[in-house]
Amino acid sequence: MIGKFFSVVLVAAVFAVNTEGSEVCRPEYPVHFISDSKQAINKGCYHSSSDSKVFPKESLFNLRSKIDWNQWVLTNNGIEIIRQCGQEAIVRNKAYFGVEFYGECYFGDTPDFSLSKVTVAENCTKLCGMEVGGASAMMVYEVAARVLSCPAISAGYFIDDTHWAWNMGCYAQSSASHVLPLGNVDNQSSKTNFVAYRAAGHAGDMVKICGQIAIQNGASFFGVENYGYCYYGNQPDKSDGEVACTPQKCIFDIGTKEHIVLYKVMDV
Numbered sequence: 001m002i003g004k005f006f007s008v009v010l011v012a013a014v015f016a017v018n019t020e021g022s023e024v025c026r027p028e029y030p031v032h033f034i035s036d037s038k039q040a041i042n043k044g045c046y047h048s049s050s051d052s053k054v055f056p057k058e059s060l061f062n063l064r065s066k067i068d069w070n071q072w073v074l075t076n077n078g079i080e081i082i083r084q085c086g087q088e089a090i091v092r093n094k095a096y097f098g099v100e101f102y103g104e105c106y107f108g109d110t111p112d113f114s115l116s117k118v119t120v121a122e123n124c125t126k127l128c129g130m131e132v133g134g135a136s137a138m139m140v141y142e143v144a145a146r147v148l149s150c151p152a153i154s155a156g157y158f159i160d161d162t163h164w165a166w167n168m169g170c171y172a173q174s175s176a177s178h179v180l181p182l183g184n185v186d187n188q189s190s191k192t193n194f195v196a197y198r199a200a201g202h203a204g205d206m207v208k209i210c211g212q213i214a215i216q217n218g219a220s221f222f223g224v225e226n227y228g229y230c231y232y233g234n235q236p237d238k239s240d241g242e243v244a245c246t247p248q249k250c251i252f253d254i255g256t257k258e259h260i261v262l263y264k265v266m267d268v
Contacts, residue, residue, distance in 0.1 A: 024117040025124035026268070027131045027139065028204075030164050031155035032079060033146060034086030039155050040097070040141035043111075045118045045128035048138040054098050054115055055106035055138075061088050064103035075201055078102065078132035082141070089143050100138040102130070111140060152261070153253045157204040158268070159211035165222070165263035169242040170250035173225055173260045177240055180223050180231035180260070186213045189228030203227075203252035207263065214265055223262045224254035236262055 025045045032040045046054050063084055072078060078099070085105035089097035094107040118127045118137050127137035146155075158164045171179045188209050197203045203224070210230035214222035219232035243249055249259045 023120040025120060025128040026158075027128065028077075028158060029131065029154055029156070030158065030268075032082050032086070032131075032141070033152070033155060034083045034143070035090060035146070037146050038086065038090055039144055039146045040082060040086045041144050042131065043096075043113075043140040043142055045124070045133065045137055045139050046098075046113075046115045047118060048098075048100055048115075048133070048136055052115060053100075053106065053138065054111045054113070054140055055096070055108040057106070059107045061085070061105040061107070062103065063105060064101065067103050072130065074199060076130075077200070078130040079201075081105075081132050086141065086143065089141075094143065096140065096142050098133070098138040098140045099131070100133040101135050102132045104133075106138065152250070153202045154204070156263075156266070157202075157207045157211075157253075159208050159215065159265065162268050163211065163215060164266050164268055165207055165211045166266050167253065168221075168236075168238075168262040168264055170255060170259060170261045171223075171238065172240060172243050173255070173258050177237075178231075179236050179238060179262055180221065180233040184217070184219070184232050186210075186230045186232075187228065188213075188230055189226065192228040197252045201252075203254045206252075206254050207261075211263065211265060214263075219265070221262065221264050223260040225260040226257045227254055231260065238262070 027042050030042055034040050081103050085097050085099050089107050092107055095109045096111045098106045127134040131139050133139045152167050156164050156166045210222050210224050213230045214232040217232050220234050221236045222232040249256055250261055253261055255261045
């Protein structure tokens with residue numbers, strides 16, 4: 001089964017970003033929710049060995065036996081392991097945690113960030129795929145307060161190599177009350193792919209499309225309504241407040257009819 005995992009699953013999107021002259025691996029998601037009140041901010045993928053780790057090797061909490069390889073084939077991500085490691089970090093009251101070898105969790109308050117990050121030339125997919133680290137690499141996370149009041153799937157999605165979309169919540173929309181200007185809309189619903197969304201558990205691809213439209217129009221904010229209507233602008237009206245989020249209103253982190261999930265364009 002592990003062989004199947006390597007051949008089928010390790011195709012997760014791992015991007016490269018140029019930092020100080022070297023291209024280092026970057027994960028698909030900047031932030032993961034790990035509890036109702038906490039989120040895990042991705043700090044990068046670092047080289048790791050038995051003698052040199054970001055966290056003390058004595059802090060090991062092994063979850064490899066709990067990996068559902070078949071589920072990973074379907075979803076193409078290791079979010080469940082990330083959440084379990086993050087929840088253990090909360091229990092231990094640790095500010096940081098790391099995931100290595102797909103299911104080994106490590107913890108600490110003073111990570112050794114002097115270690116080098118994995119570069120593109122070293123194969124991001126092999127060492128950093130699924131955001132859970134390979135056999136000789138560790139994906140590091142910082143535990144922080146969760147900023148959304150509704151149960152969104154992710155705190156954000158990468159738009160391109162230099163921008164990511166910060167999820168600001170789900171809001172009701174109508175012709176009388178719009179979060180973003182009615183005239184600033186681009187209908188991309190023909191690109192909606194519910195099969196892909198169900199498999200991934202989110203509609204990050206549509207968020208990316210709408211985010212790119214916002215950037216092209218010089219907008220700092222954008223939203224997705226009715227599965228594929230992209231709105232954009234610079235002064236969102238959030239005065240009506242977030243809706244009580246349910247899958248029927250804000251499914252896959254994109255809004256349904258008369259509901260919009262709002263995002264802010266952020267620099268990587």
